[in-house]
Amino acid sequence: MPERASCRKICMASDTFHSTSTIKHPKHSKGCTMQEFTGSCHCGAIRFTFRAAAIDKGLRCNCSICRRKGALMSAFTVAAEDLAIDAANDALATYHFGTGKAHHHFCKHCGIYPFHQTMRKPGHYRINLGCVEGVDSCALPFEVYDGASL
Numbered sequence: 001m002p003e004r005a006s007c008r009k010i011c012m013a014s015d016t017f018h019s020t021s022t023i024k025h026p027k028h029s030k031g032c033t034m035q036e037f038t039g040s041c042h043c044g045a046i047r048f049t050f051r052a053a054a055i056d057k058g059l060r061c062n063c064s065i066c067r068r069k070g071a072l073m074s075a076f077t078v079a080a081e082d083l084a085i086d087a088a089n090d091a092l093a094t095y096h097f098g099t100g101k102a103h104h105h106f107c108k109h110c111g112i113y114p115f116h117q118t119m120r121k122p123g124h125y126r127i128n129l130g131c132v133e134g135v136d137s138c139a140l141p142f143e144v145y146d147g148a149s150l
Ligand SMILES: [Zn+2]
Pocket: 041, 042, 043, 044, 045, 046, 107, 108, 109, 110, 111, 112
């Protein structure tokens, strides 16, 4: 079926670089293993949806910013075309440091950091699992990524 084929193509095209962050997701069709998740910052000024396989673990990083934030991040990265961001006017701010390659996004109103663009894979995001609906970020196992050594 043509619909199914196009869904698979979109879901597998996660290595493509896209600079736009606000996009509309095409509808899922049967046979696609990706799920859609929704999340938000604390005050709700930033809402987002993304598609990913099931979330069964997280990732912590020991770099200078991640160890201060203490957030449990997604172990996977999400391509820009698989993440739709709905942010109220001016709510989304970005913090840069070091090489400036990583984009650490946060809400100007409540300070929560819902996702960041990774340094190693520009245009791809890791999601703060504590911001995702239906995910108990305190109950998930996690690996530690040695970002401090980069
Ligand atoms: Zn907020």
